[in-house]
Amino acid sequence: MRVINFRAWDFLSKAIYPVEAINFCGRKTVTVQYNPIKKFPLDSICLMQHTGLQDENGNGIFEGDILTDGDDDYLVEFCEGKFMAVADVFACPLSEIADWSIVIGNQWEDPEMVPNS
Numbered sequence: 001m002r003v004i005n006f007r008a009w010d011f012l013s014k015a016i017y018p019v020e021a022i023n024f025c026g027r028k029t030v031t032v033q034y035n036p037i038k039k040f041p042l043d044s045i046c047l048m049q050h051t052g053l054q055d056e057n058g059n060g061i062f063e064g065d066i067l068t069d070g071d072d073d074y075l076v077e078f079c080e081g082k083f084m085a086v087a088d089v090f091a092c093p094l095s096e097i098a099d100w101s102i103v104i105g106n107q108w109e110d111p112e113m114v115p116n117s
Contacts (some may be wrong), residue, residue, distance in 0.1 A: 005050035007062055008032055009108040010040060016108065019047065036085045046108070051076065051083045053098040061094065066113045067101040073115045075107060 006019040008030055016050055017032035022042075029039045030047070055061055064074045067085060070079040074085035083094040084102070105113045 005060070006047050007050075008040065008047055009047040009064075010045050014108075015108070023049070025049060048106075050076070051094055051098075053083070055096060055101050055103045056099060058070060058103060059103050061098060061103060062106070064102050064107045065112060066099070066105045066107065066115075069097055069101045073104070073113065074101070075114055086115065100109050 002115055006017050006022065007105075008017050009015075010017065017038070019030055019032055021031040022035070022055060023029050023031070026087050032038050033038065046064075047099045048065075051061045051063070055067065061076060061083075063069070063076055063078055063083070067074045067076065072087045074087050074097065077084050077086050081087075084091045085094045085097050105109075108114045
């Protein structure tokens with residue numbers, strides 16, 4: 001069975017936190033691993049799902065990550081039921097480039113690095 005992991009971008013603190021739990025019943029909150037444990041309303045964060053893939057250095061790849069293969073930079077997006085690597089002029093399934101790409105940032109902490117699409 002595949003474990004589904006998330007991280008959360010908090011718009012207020014401008015920080016990314018690993019997600020410990022998501023509560024869609026009642027209070028609609030996200031609990032993050034932080035000391036002390038923090039809870040955020042779902043409308044104050046952006047959830048990013050782990051793709052299940054790793055870059056060539058063994059780092060997990062999440063939605064919103066920016067990758068490079070040495071020639072092109074890509075933004076990881078979930079589109080039409082799959083994770084895609086989107087570059088300036090084209091897109092391909094993330095699984096086709098993940099093994100030889102490196103995570104160099106993400107769209108929230110490094111917006112200037114996002115490829116134009």
